[in-house]
Amino acid sequence: MRVLVMLDGTVVDPGTPVIRVDDLGITRGDGVFETILVVDGKPRELGPHLDRLDRSAAMLQLPPPSRPDWEHCVQAVLDNWRGGAEMALKMIYTRGPEFGDGTPTGYAMGLEIGEKVLRARQTGVAAITLDRGYDPEIVSRAPWLLLGAKSLSYAVNMAATRHAESVGASEVIFIAADGSVLEGPTSSVVLVNGRTLRTTPPSSGILKGTTQGALFRAAERAGWVTKVEPVTLAELREADALFMASSVRKITRVHTLDGTALADTTDLREELNALYESEY
Amino acid sequence: MRVLVMLDGTVVDPGTPVIRVDDLGITRGDGVFETILVVDGKPRELGPHLDRLDRSAAMLQLPPPSRPDWEHCVQAVLDNWRGGAEMALKMIYTRGPEFGDGTPTGYAMGLEIGEKVLRARQTGVAAITLDRGYDPEIVSRAPWLLLGAKSLSYAVNMAATRHAESVGASEVIFIAADGSVLEGPTSSVVLVNGRTLRTTPPSSGILKGTTQGALFRAAERAGWVTKVEPVTLAELREADALFMASSVRKITRVHTLDGTALADTTDLREELNALYESEY
Incomplete structure (x- = not known):
């Protein structure tokens, strides 16, 4: 089970390619992320994780992440999850395509907890x-x-x-x-x-x-x-x-x-x- | 003018998203790259650039890049270029999707030389x-x-x-x-x-x-x-x-x-x- 929601709220099949080849997240590792544990539909330490996303973004001089947009995005992942009681929720926020309009790329993924973990x-x-x-x-x-x-x-x-x-x-x-x-x-x-x-x-x-x-x-x-x-x-x-x-x-x-x-x-x-x- | 060719030789519109959100190139910056100058259709120092791609890939313990595949990919970018006499040719090679079959992601982009350069x-x-x-x-x-x-x-x-x-x-x-x-x-x-x-x-x-x-x-x-x-x-x-x-x-x-x-x-x-x- 995997869920993918873009920062604008669009729910996308996680196997569908949605990232452009010139996204600075891929060509320069130029972006930030967080991984949050969700148990029984409740994200743990969401506030501290979003605070840290803000701090990381500021250090990279990325546009400040929109707190409401991220909260909606996270909620959409929770709403669409049909997997186990636990989920790893990963938030990715990049500088966006190099040849784009300057809009950052943002998305959240809901993932099963791996065997190794x-x-x-x-x-x-x-x-x-x-x-x-x-x-x-x-x-x-x-x-x-x-x-x-x-x-x-x-x-x-x-x-x-x-x-x-x-x-x-x-x-x-x-x-x-x-x-x-x-x-x-x-x-x-x-x-x-x-x-x-x-x-x-x-x-x-x-x-x-x-x-x-x-x-x-x-x-x-x-x-x-x-x-x-x-x-x-x-x-x-x-x-x-x-x-x-x-x-x-x-x-x-x-x-x-x-x-x-x-x-x-x-x-x-x-x-x-x-x-x-x-x-x- | 921009040209995009995937490592398997497929020519793709460079604005089309072809990268999955779980590509380790984006989620972990886990991949390598090279940028080559092309003048009048001739790539400069292609051998040393491919050698360095090999060395970088070995340091990251990526699957060894296929020299023939990369040479074909580069040639396809040259063949499809309709821009100026000079081109920046960028090669990207990542560990591929985390939830994939282990195949690395590879592509080459032909780009105009920017004003700043x-x-x-x-x-x-x-x-x-x-x-x-x-x-x-x-x-x-x-x-x-x-x-x-x-x-x-x-x-x-x-x-x-x-x-x-x-x-x-x-x-x-x-x-x-x-x-x-x-x-x-x-x-x-x-x-x-x-x-x-x-x-x-x-x-x-x-x-x-x-x-x-x-x-x-x-x-x-x-x-x-x-x-x-x-x-x-x-x-x-x-x-x-x-x-x-x-x-x-x-x-x-x-x-x-x-x-x-x-x-x-x-x-x-x-x-x-x-x-x-x-x-x-």
Whole structure:
């Protein structure tokens, strides 16, 4: 089951080609996106996702996304969905055709949750750390590097994931040139130490995690301490437990880091996922 | 005038949407491209461009591009062109639809040379140096960063160019974290000192320039010394003359660097462009 709705509200068969060859989304990776989890017809963290779409679009100097148009578009995907209880809803917003009238291209897709994601939620993932190549000190003074924008230029994220798979892992934790921990290619990193949850700050050039944000809100209410602060590679290795937070994978346990098996934290996984679910 | 030919040889109206919304070229910037100059029906440096397409595709672990298919596709664009004497021929090759049968998407477009390019060739460009954020020492040990691949994930290149335009320039020269000179967002850097031409090496994570390569071949035959070696920012500033080499812009003079007017090197521009043209 797949649903495709264009930003103008038109419902289109998802197999029908609707993108022009000169769309700058394809020729230059010049656009932004979001992926939202929908459960029982309810999109999770829609506001934070739309806020982040706005921020990414601003970083790329795209025309500001129309909030009502996107809300209608998302609703149309929900209305037309005949698949399972869960759906991954992907929003794409590009600079549009190079030889067009300047109108951006926008659409939302409703997709089934893949087998690989369902498996990762249950069994956890083996992660490897990989250099991301930049020093966080550059983030604020080099906005053209688009660090922290969720752009369509994700070839590096995909290549890093392929690299992980080539060495028997399935997840990546990017490390900055100064040795600090960043994020996964499509997820946030969460460390657990006692009753404290930690994640890395957007000022290091990474995305503000929507799922991580929901987890931290719930955890704070349940008496956990939460911290958003720089994390070193040594701290990553020494944490009581590691998780990757992403919209479709929820709070996924890291069972192996750089080839070393981590302590069994299945109970903790259940506790954190229950906290996350309590938000909805 | 625009011409569009798909990799299977089909000639399509370029305004017709032929790309699916789930094409990984658009959703992930997951593909590679080349832009070739065609003059009087003859593509320049077709072999080096196809070689580079192969290298980029290998770095992204795409299926190896079929050389005969691409040659036929390019020939079909040439055969169908009814525009001016010059054409920019763009080749795009993506991982294809995410929910497809694994077949890559490939097509070539024939495009008119834009006014901005024609003006840059004549009057030269004002360039600014911008940090690219990585240290060249990372290139060989972090292949997942795809440094040196001409991928579709060009949002940073486009953002850097917009940044230049926002400060009254039109071209960028990227500088590495160690202060060495890299390349432009869509061109190579060429320094002139006396009768020596210098450019920066692909080992620093940049593209091997096809137009720069043609210029250097011709210059060597004419008695110039050519060097492909690391260049420091200080050496960039102290060069007798600076040029940007790209397929469609040819050998473009940099008349202003970081706001400082450079010496008038119009004669040198003519000499270098004559050398470049002598290759064809």
